[in-house]
Each structure stands twice: as C-alpha cells, then as structure tokens.
Amino acid sequence: MPLACIGIGSNQGDPPAQLATALKHLQALPHSQLDRVSRPHRSPPWPPDNPVQQADFLNAVAGLQTTLAPDDLLARLQQIEQQMGRVRRQKWGPRTIDLDILCYGQHRRNSPHLQLPHPHFHRRAFVLQPLAELYPDLRIAGHPVTSWLTRLHRPQPKDDPAPPPSSTSPPTRTTIASSPKPCSPPAATAAMTPR
Ligand code: AMP
Numbered sequence: 001m002p003l004a005c006i007g008i009g010s011n012q013g014d015p016p017a018q019l020a021t022a023l024k025h026l027q028a029l030p031h032s033q034l035d036r037v038s039r040p041h042r043s044p045p046w047p048p049d050n051p052v053q054q055a056d057f058l059n060a061v062a063g064l065q066t067t068l069a070p071d072d073l074l075a076r077l078q079q080i081e082q083q084m085g086r087v088r089r090q091k092w093g094p095r096t097i098d099l100d101i102l103c104y105g106q107h108r109r110n111s112p113h114l115q116l117p118h119p120h121f122h123r124r125a126f127v128l129q130p131l132a133e134l135y136p137d138l139r140i141a142g143h144p145v146t147s148w149l150t151r152l153h154r155p156q157p158k159d160d161p162a163p164p165p166s167s168t169s170p171p172t173r174t175t176i177a178s179s180p181k182p183c184s185p186p187a188a189t190a191a192m193t194p195r
C-alpha cells in the first residue's frame with residue numbers, strides 16, 4: 001500500500017484537541033491505515049516573514065498507508081477540514097486545522113489543485129524534522145528526508161534561491177527555518193504510540 005505522509009497544523013481554538021480530532025478522522029478514513037504519528041511540535045507561523053500576527057502553530061505528521069488515489073485523499077482531507085470548521089480567510093493566516101499531503105509514495109504531480117510532493121515540504125522544519133524521526137529511510141523527490149533536513153539547517157547566501165523540490169540535483173541549500181519544539185502529545189497522539 002502506498003505511504004502518504006500528512007502534515008497537520010493548527011493555531012486557533014484548542015490546537016491540541018484539534019490535532020487529536022484530526023488524527024481520529026485520519027484513522028477512520030476508508031481503504032487506509034494510520035501507520036505512525038509524530039509528537040506534536042510547536043513552531044512559529046510560516047513563512048518566517050509572515051505578515052499576519054497570529055499564535056504559534058502546533059504541528060504533527062502522520063504516515064497513512066492508503067489505497068485512496070491522491071485526488072481522493074486530498075478531497076477527504078478537505079472534507080475533514082470543513083467538518084472541523086476550517087474557514088479559508090487569509091493566505092498564511094491562522095487556522096483551526098490544516099491538512100496537507102506532504103508526499104504520496106514517490107508520486108510526482110504538478111496540477112493546480114494538487115502538487116506532490118508538497119511544494120514547500122523542503123522549506124519547513126516542522127515537516128522535515130517529524131518526517132525524519134518517523135521515517136528516517138524515507139526518500140522524497142529523489143533524496144533522503146535526512147538530507148533535506150540537513151540542507152534546511154545549513155547557512156546559505158541570501159541570493160541563492162531554493163531549487164524546486166522536483167530538482168534531481170542533490171539537496172544542498174534552502175531557506176533557513178527555525179526548528180520546531182517538541183511538546184507533550186495530545187491524548188489521541190499518545191494513544192497511537194508514535195514509533
Ligand atoms: P492551504 O490553504 O495551505 O491548505 O492550501 C490549500 C490549497 O492547496 C488547496 O487549494 C489544494 O488544492 C492545494 N494543494 C496543492 N497541493 C497540495 C497538497 N500536496 N496538499 C494539500 N493541498 C494542496
């Protein structure tokens with residue numbers, strides 16, 4: 001069964017409870033099995049120059065083994081966001097819940113409504129750190145997740161833009177992001193025993 005990695009984030013309402021509820025929804029998805037769940041990580045709003053004043057995010061990553069096709073999975077995740085009361089008001093704004101497909105096996109897609117792997121996965125420590133903890137051998141866009149993480153933390157000149165994740169060259173540089181801080185797990189996360 002393909003492994004889809006799902007990014008979960010929340011910074012409005014009761015983020016620990018919302019992460020737990022989102023995990024319950026993921027667990028209930030048809031043709032799918034929740035494999036691993038990371039600890040929650042607290043991180044500042046992204047991108048680093050985000051103009052919207054808002055609270056820190058609570059983020060986690062879940063690995064889902066699924067035979068839902070990528071488009072069906074995205075539709076299900078959007079359904080969960082709606083059920084949980086997400087309203088899309090502002091780009092980069094606060095949100096009750098945000099669910100992204102970070103990667104779906106080795107699938108690559110670049111359609112307007114679905115990009116795989118997720119277009120920003122390689123620039124977000126709150127994605128790469130939990131992914132590397134959960135699946136140290138995972139490869140995304142042709143490179144080990146651990147190299148993407150190393151690359152993220154490496155200092156770089158300002159005028160050196162990050163290549164797109166579809167690049168086949170080895171990851172060497174990208175935008176620096178502050179490291180997320182692990183925090184105590186919400187009830188449902190703890191119950192699922194992240195490996
Ligand atoms: P966001 O507001 O960050 O949740 O972005 C949601 C939009 O990104 C939706 O319109 C999706 O169709 C689109 N999108 C593109 N690629 C992905 C992906 N890998 N995972 C989730 N949403 C995606």
